[in-house]
Amino acid sequence: MIKHFISLEWKAFFRSASFKMNLFFKILLGFSALWMIVSFFGLGVGAYYFIKNELNLDPLETINKFLVFYVVFDLVFRYFLQAMPLVNIRPLLYLPIKKSKVVSFALNKTIISFFNLVHAFFFIPFSVVLIIEGYPIINVLGWHIAVFALIYCNNFINVFVNSKDVVFYSVISFLVILAGLMYYNVFDVTAFTSPIFESFYNAPYLALIPLLLMVVLYKMAFSYFKKNFYLDAGLAKKVNIVQTEDFAWLNRFGSVSKFLKNDIRLLKRNKRSKTTLLMSFLFIFYGLLFFTNSIEAYKGPFWRIFAGIFVSGGFLFSFGQFVPSWDSAYYPLMMSQNIRYKEYISSKWYLMVIATIVTTVLASFYLYFGWQAYVAVVVGAIYNIGVNSHMVLWGGAYIKTPIDLTSNKKAFGDKKSFNAKTLLLTIPKLVLPMVIYAIGHFILGEVFGFTLVAICGIAGLLFKNKVFDIIEKVYKSEKYKTLDAYKQNN
Amino acid sequence: MITTSNLSKKYNNNLVLNIENLDIPKGQSFGLVGNNGAGKTTYFSLLLDLIQPTTGQIKNNNVLVHESEDWKPFTSAFIDESFLIGYLTAEEYFYFIGELRGQNKADVDKLVGQFEDFFHGEIIGQKKYLRDLSKGNQKKAGIVAALIGNPDVIILDEPFANLDPTTQIRLKGIVKDLAEKQGVTVLISSHDLLHVTDVCERIVVLEKGEIVKDLNTSEATLKELEAHFSGTEAI
Numbered sequence: 001m002i003k004h005f006i007s008l009e010w011k012a013f014f015r016s017a018s019f020k021m022n023l024f025f026k027i028l029l030g031f032s033a034l035w036m037i038v039s040f041f042g043l044g045v046g047a048y049y050f051i052k053n054e055l056n057l058d059p060l061e062t063i064n065k066f067l068v069f070y071v072v073f074d075l076v077f078r079y080f081l082q083a084m085p086l087v088n089i090r091p092l093l094y095l096p097i098k099k100s101k102v103v104s105f106a107l108n109k110t111i112i113s114f115f116n117l118v119h120a121f122f123f124i125p126f127s128v129v130l131i132i133e134g135y136p137i138i139n140v141l142g143w144h145i146a147v148f149a150l151i152y153c154n155n156f157i158n159v160f161v162n163s164k165d166v167v168f169y170s171v172i173s174f175l176v177i178l179a180g181l182m183y184y185n186v187f188d189v190t191a192f193t194s195p196i197f198e199s200f201y202n203a204p205y206l207a208l209i210p211l212l213l214m215v216v217l218y219k220m221a222f223s224y225f226k227k228n229f230y231l232d233a234g235l236a237k238k239v240n241i242v243q244t245e246d247f248a249w250l251n252r253f254g255s256v257s258k259f260l261k262n263d264i265r266l267l268k269r270n271k272r273s274k275t276t277l278l279m280s281f282l283f284i285f286y287g288l289l290f291f292t293n294s295i296e297a298y299k300g301p302f303w304r305i306f307a308g309i310f311v312s313g314g315f316l317f318s319f320g321q322f323v324p325s326w327d328s329a330y331y332p333l334m335m336s337q338n339i340r341y342k343e344y345i346s347s348k349w350y351l352m353v354i355a356t357i358v359t360t361v362l363a364s365f366y367l368y369f370g371w372q373a374y375v376a377v378v379v380g381a382i383y384n385i386g387v388n389s390h391m392v393l394w395g396g397a398y399i400k401t402p403i404d405l406t407s408n409k410k411a412f413g414d415k416k417s418f419n420a421k422t423l424l425l426t427i428p429k430l431v432l433p434m435v436i437y438a439i440g441h442f443i444l445g446e447v448f449g450f451t452l453v454a455i456c457g458i459a460g461l462l463f464k465n466k467v468f469d470i471i472e473k474v475y476k477s478e479k480y481k482t483l484d485a486y487k488q489n490n
Numbered sequence: 491m492i493t494t495s496n497l498s499k500k501y502n503n504n505l506v507l508n509i510e511n512l513d514i515p516k517g518q519s520f521g522l523v524g525n526n527g528a529g530k531t532t533y534f535s536l537l538l539d540l541i542q543p544t545t546g547q548i549k550n551n552n553v554l555v556h557e558s559e560d561w562k563p564f565t566s567a568f569i570d571e572s573f574l575i576g577y578l579t580a581e582e583y584f585y586f587i588g589e590l591r592g593q594n595k596a597d598v599d600k601l602v603g604q605f606e607d608f609f610h611g612e613i614i615g616q617k618k619y620l621r622d623l624s625k626g627n628q629k630k631a632g633i634v635a636a637l638i639g640n641p642d643v644i645i646l647d648e649p650f651a652n653l654d655p656t657t658q659i660r661l662k663g664i665v666k667d668l669a670e671k672q673g674v675t676v677l678i679s680s681h682d683l684l685h686v687t688d689v690c691e692r693i694v695v696l697e698k699g700e701i702v703k704d705l706n707t708s709e710a711t712l713k714e715l716e717a718h719f720s721g722t723e724a725i
Contacts, residue, residue: 242618244581245582265577266577270577330572333572335539336573338559338590406621480541480542483540483541484541
């Protein structure tokens, strides 16, 4: 029976749509996985010597101090990213297989998940280094086993927590409070927890406690899982109670408003688009890398423009490059309705402009790093609105990757987004403003450089209609191909 | 109203549809039946310009479908879930379609209001997104959305599938009423021979992309269709 399960898993993995990519990307993926393993490994080995030689602290003691946060953070991380294997077992429900068998397989599967293995790449080398450095083997082993038992406890806790938001948010707020108290030296939770971790080292037999806890949690997860093994319990899809929203205030945008309303609903109500919103928010802080002078390579003056464009344009890039793919799930509807493409495109354009302006206001904290930093953001925003908004929409018209709004798959990029045409379009998006700024910078100084880029941005607005015409033509000429490509996922 | 001539569609040299000539007059309720892969959905997709014909053409009210988009204002359709916007509630979806078809909220409310018994209280005011409705309820919402904006041509692919018996009977009433009283041309495909003979004035049987029967519905039609599909037809 297990043999059948494993062969099913094997097929599910290798036949998944995301695995069908060309050789180049497979190699690239392989390399990035290898890189992650190597860097975790390096961290494991390096952590010991770094803490000892650079910070002059005792390595094991320091690790023990922060281990409590590490373990709790691991739980939070799992909550967000580790999916329960529940969905895959629906088709097995009515087959003549014992329930407990399916449940234990699904549960055992989580044991070898990436979320557990990744820790091994840190803790195993770290423990090995400890032994090499003369720490007694038995004690290190006890500590090591205890830590792993705790990580596996997390794995099984996640099975319950996955469906209970209340539990999760109380845990996370508790954690934030503890970290805050520690930061302000009010109350140091690690004073209580690090002795616990140390005791695993000092008295290795104590590792039995977390091991026992792990077994108990496994049993609990098992029975919880089994109890919820019904279509209307654990296997049910969550259905939210929602309200119809009118957005009447958007009517002032005239005929564009009907699309604008839908686009806002699209952003608000789908998992994938929420991720995009979060990512665009994080982009605001991307500029810190440049303006704090923390990275040597980014010190040149033109990098300011580069940073300014990314800080103000996070949403513009991450949303805009997938227009019209956001509407891929119902593209046949859109194509059989009497839609004016101009209005459709304008709606997306307005969204990007509004988001860029909001971001620019939010980014005003860059004033702290000098007026040049914030002016770079503002100028970047002007260039984004005037030029890049059109470029991004134009590039998006050639991308035919269907988007599954309800899942986060591929939210972090997709190979189909890289083709010759879109690559070519990045030149006016990023390289051109940097070149323009450089010219101004070297002729009359930075103010002139900023002015030139801003003028280019404003001039770009004049071409709005022209570019919209081009995009409309692309939409029309690519219509059948696009419809066909979007169908692949549905 | 709809004239099809020399229409064919090939995928990799595999001929999936080949209709030499098919005229559907205005106000006719037209049924398309055939087994899986007969080409029903392909024909409807060609009618909506969602795929390109390999040869030939379709004229919808004298508009060449694959060249002009002027057929869109008077044609509406519900083919499958890809005609629904999953993250909208049913009301939002109706208003959106209404706006696209030049109807204001009051118009939409009035039209949708006529279908209260069709909805059976399971569509309006449900506080659910369309993607969370059951398959049958999604279909109801899609069919009613296709009626918004007084279209002259309505295309419904498998409208009876997934519907409960009560709704099937009500839908039959709606379709008959559209064709007989309002002069709307209704195109329906179905696997259910009984329903389609009940509703449609004319039934065309497709087989491997070709028209093999073109019948004006009469008392004998159901028998004839059953004989055809069971393979016991007298030759």
